[in-house]
Amino acid sequence: MPPEFVQWLQNAGLATAIRESAIVYPVILSLHLTGMALFGGMILMTDLRLLGIAMTKRPVSEVVEGLRPWKHLGLTLVVTCGFLLAWSKIAIYYPNPFFRLKLGLLTLVTIHALVFRRSVYRNTRELDRSPVIPGRAKLAAALSLVLWIGLVSAGRWIGYWEPKAAAPPTTAQVN
Amino acid sequence: MAFFLAYDPSTNPLNSNEWAFPVCEVMHIIGFATLIGTITMVDLRLLGVGMKKESAADLVRDTAPWTLFGLALVLISGPLIFSSDPNLYLANISFRFKITCLVLAIIYNYTIHRKVALSQTSGGLAAVVAVISLALWASVVFGGIFIAFV
Numbered sequence: 001m002p003p004e005f006v007q008w009l010q011n012a013g014l015a016t017a018i019r020e021s022a023i024v025y026p027v028i029l030s031l032h033l034t035g036m037a038l039f040g041g042m043i044l045m046t047d048l049r050l051l052g053i054a055m056t057k058r059p060v061s062e063v064v065e066g067l068r069p070w071k072h073l074g075l076t077l078v079v080t081c082g083f084l085l086a087w088s089k090i091a092i093y094y095p096n097p098f099f100r101l102k103l104g105l106l107t108l109v110t111i112h113a114l115v116f117r118r119s120v121y122r123n124t125r126e127l128d129r130s131p132v133i134p135g136r137a138k139l140a141a142a143l144s145l146v147l148w149i150g151l152v153s154a155g156r157w158i159g160y161w162e163p164k165a166a167a168p169p170t171t172a173q174v175n
Numbered sequence: 176m177a178f179f180l181a182y183d184p185s186t187n188p189l190n191s192n193e194w195a196f197p198v199c200e201v202m203h204i205i206g207f208a209t210l211i212g213t214i215t216m217v218d219l220r221l222l223g224v225g226m227k228k229e230s231a232a233d234l235v236r237d238t239a240p241w242t243l244f245g246l247a248l249v250l251i252s253g254p255l256i257f258s259s260d261p262n263l264y265l266a267n268i269s270f271r272f273k274i275t276c277l278v279l280a281i282i283y284n285y286t287i288h289r290k291v292a293l294s295q296t297s298g299g300l301a302a303v304v305a306v307i308s309l310a311l312w313a314s315v316v317f318g319g320i321f322i323a324f325v
Contacts, residue, residue, distance in 0.1 A: 029320050045241065
C-alpha cells in the first residue's frame with residue numbers, strides 16, 4: 001500500500017476518534033483481550049480434546065460443537081476490536097514487521113479452518129465413532145495451537161519494534 | 176514496601192534482555208486465556224446457554240486441571256512482570272484495582288463458584304453466580320490493560 005493511502009486511512013474520522021480518545025482506545029484493547037480470554041481458552045480446550053489430552057471423558061462432538069458458537073462470538077469480538085485498533089494507527093502499524101507477520105498468520109488461520117473444516121471440525125460424529133483420534137484431527141489441533149500462539153506472540157511483539165530513525169542527511173545531499 | 180524501595184530494577188534481567196519481557200507477556204496472555212476460558216465454560220453452563228450436554232458439575236471437574244494450569248501460568252508470569260518495576264506497579268491505581276479483583280476472583284472461583292457448580296444448582300441463583308464470576312474476571316483483564324493508560 002502506498003504511504004499516502006495508509007495515512008489517508010488513518011485520518012478517517014472514526015480512526016482518529018479512537019486514536020485520540022484517552023478512554024476509547026484502552027477500552028477496545030481491553031475488549032480485544034477479554035475476547036481472547038473467552039475465545040482463546042476455548043480453542044485450547046477444543047485442540048487439547050482432539051489431541052486426547054483434555055476432557056477425554058467427553059465425546060469429541062460434545063466439546064467441539066458445544067464450544068463452537070462461543071468461539072465464534074469470541075472471534076467476532078477479537079477481530080472487530082483488532083480491526084478498529086489496527087485502523088486507528090494503521091500508518092504506525094503498517095511498516096511494522098510483526099504486524100505484517102500477524103496478518104500473515106491470520107491468513108494461515110483462515111486457510112487452516114477451510115482445510116480442516118470438513119474432515120475434522122464438522123466431522124465430529126465420525127470422530128466419536130473412531131476408536132482412536134485420527135492423525136488428521138491431531139494434526140489440525142497441533143497446527144491450530146502453533147498458529148494461535150504465534151498470533152498472540154506476533155501481536156505482543158508489535159509493541160516492541162521501532163522504525164529505524166531516518167539517516168541524517170549527509171553534506172552532499174544538503175548541498 | 177521498604178524492600179521494593181531499595182530494589183534497583185535495572186539489575187533485573189527482564190529489563191536488560193530484549194526477549195524476556197514479551198515472553199512473559201505472551202505466557203501471561205496464554206495463561207489467562209486458559210484460566211478465564213475454562214471458567215467461562217462453567218459460567219455459560221450455569222447460565223443455561225452453553226455446553227448443555229454436560230452438567231455444570233462435570234464441566235467443573237473436566238476443566239479444573241486446565242483452570243489450575245492457567246492460574247499457574249499467570250501466577251508465574253505476573254510476578255515476573257511485576258518485578259520489572261515494582262514501585263511503578265504499586266503506585267498504579269489500575270494495578271491495585273486489578274490485584275483486588277484478582278484476589279476476589281480466585282477466592283470466589285474456588286469457594287462459591289465451585290460449590291454452586293458442583294451442587295447442580297440451576298435457575299436464578301446459578302445465573303447470578305455466573306454473572307458475578309464473568310464480571311470479576313473481565314474486571315481483572317480491564318484493570319490489567321488500563322495499567323498502561325492511567
